[in-house]
Amino acid sequence: MWRHLNRGGALLGSALAWNNGVQKTPAMGFNTWNRYACNINETLVRETANQMKNMGFLAAGYNYINIDDCWNTKTRDSSGRLVVDATKFPSGMKNLTDFLHGLGFKAGIYEDQGLTTCAGFAGSLNHELTDARTFVEWGFDYVKIDNCDSGSFQGTNAQRFKRWTDALTQVQAETGKMLFYSLVEWQSFDAWDWAPHIANSWRIYDDIQANWFRITQILNNASFIGDYSNFYAHNDLDMLENGNGALTLAEQRSHFTAWALAKSPLLIGTDISKLSQDSVDILTNPEIIAINQDTVIGEPLKPFFWGKNPDGTWDPSFPAQYWSGYWKDHKHTAVMYINFNERTVDLNFTFSHSPHLRAHKKYAVRDLWKHEDKGVFGNFFFDGSIPSHDVRAYIFTEQP
Numbered sequence: 001m002w003r004h005l006n007r008g009g010a011l012l013g014s015a016l017a018w019n020n021g022v023q024k025t026p027a028m029g030f031n032t033w034n035r036y037a038c039n040i041n042e043t044l045v046r047e048t049a050n051q052m053k054n055m056g057f058l059a060a061g062y063n064y065i066n067i068d069d070c071w072n073t074k075t076r077d078s079s080g081r082l083v084v085d086a087t088k089f090p091s092g093m094k095n096l097t098d099f100l101h102g103l104g105f106k107a108g109i110y111e112d113q114g115l116t117t118c119a120g121f122a123g124s125l126n127h128e129l130t131d132a133r134t135f136v137e138w139g140f141d142y143v144k145i146d147n148c149d150s151g152s153f154q155g156t157n158a159q160r161f162k163r164w165t166d167a168l169t170q171v172q173a174e175t176g177k178m179l180f181y182s183l184v185e186w187q188s189f190d191a192w193d194w195a196p197h198i199a200n201s202w203r204i205y206d207d208i209q210a211n212w213f214r215i216t217q218i219l220n221n222a223s224f225i226g227d228y229s230n231f232y233a234h235n236d237l238d239m240l241e242n243g244n245g246a247l248t249l250a251e252q253r254s255h256f257t258a259w260a261l262a263k264s265p266l267l268i269g270t271d272i273s274k275l276s277q278d279s280v281d282i283l284t285n286p287e288i289i290a291i292n293q294d295t296v297i298g299e300p301l302k303p304f305f306w307g308k309n310p311d312g313t314w315d316p317s318f319p320a321q322y323w324s325g326y327w328k329d330h331k332h333t334a335v336m337y338i339n340f341n342e343r344t345v346d347l348n349f350t351f352s353h354s355p356h357l358r359a360h361k362k363y364a365v366r367d368l369w370k371h372e373d374k375g376v377f378g379n380f381f382f383d384g385s386i387p388s389h390d391v392r393a394y395i396f397t398e399q400p
């Protein structure tokens with residue numbers, strides 16, 4: 001089954017992706033939902049943006065500040081336009097996007113392709129063009145379109161979400177401005193089949209939670225659909241939970257590395273001011289971000305060896321362990337290993353297992369978390385003592 005998915009996806013993901021010119025590599029930034037849910041306001045957004053800049057996140061590549069659900073009211077105004085909740089955003093959205101742009105960020109907003117948003121505010125179904133015009137007028141650069149309360153729509157999910165693609169295309173013709181289009185679909189869990197043609201990113205699973213099992217569930221799903229993701233059109237594994245819940249540093253490292261190397265959007269969803277320096281260092285690791293933001297190779301890393309399970313096994317609590325993909329050119333190969341065991345183990349694999357390594361070549365290996373060169377290896381690779389739930393990521397550079 002997974003082999004079939006992978007083959008079909010190669011065409012969908014690369015040749016026919018919707019290239020709207022907005023964002024070639026995965027989006028990086030911040031989103032309010034995971035940490036704040038409906039407790040949002042303009043002060044929080046401004047303070048977060050200031051912190052993202054002062055703490056080095058903007059410089060590391062996190063340049064979107066996205067407002068999620070709960071910014072609007074339950075009804076539209078007399079001309080059918082969305083209304084900002086003036087108690088939460090008294091200065092209005094244009095003021096806020098001007099502020100964000102002034103700091104060097106782009107700005108994102110949320111709506112829902114149903115009658116109401118997931119939190120019960122006015123939704124956008126049948127108002128797409130009006131809302132796309134409004135968001136462009138307010139200065140937004142990015143829109144996330146959610147999936148709640150859509151049962152009344154007669155048609156497929158692809159048709160429902162394409163109404164936003166059409167609205168954005170029309171508003172681009174009117175104004176010259178195109179928005180990044182992020183969509184959320186979780187009824188049929190097949191967005192990767194149709195969304196690459198109509199959006200820049202699409203969710204692949206239920207909402208993330210700040211626990212290890214939900215992370216392995218999402219990653220297991222992602223491991224089978226890597227071929228659908230490429231430049232301008234990415235599988236969205238959902239927003240990051242680093243800093244939330246009881247994720248250990250090892251788990252935070254694995255979560256971040258897996259999301260980055262699966263070429264998912266990287267949207268931080270925590271209280272930035274409370275992040276430990278260790279968590280900041282994880283989220284800003286330049287050697288990991290460089291793979292996520294590669295402008296030459298669009299394909300994500302994909303599993304080449306499941307490890308404990310036989311290759312091709314569907315296992316939501318123990319996904320594929322060994323992943324590889326090219327980086328920058330075909331002489332550099334990124335390799336990721338995650339230890340899903342509950343104990344410390346060693347890792348090893350033979351080069352012939354990976355389609356991205358040449359079995360008879362030698363490779364210089366760099367460890368992207370220890371930031372050190374490990375030496376030159378041939379035929380197979382070994383590394384010792386990987387703690388439970390921790391990750392290793394390497395660049396293999398082919399030797400002449």
Ligand code: GLA
Pocket residue numbers: 033068069117118119146184207
């Ligand atoms: C859904 C989405 C989340 C978030 C909430 C807001 O659950 O999947 O990412 O946007 O709605 O209500």
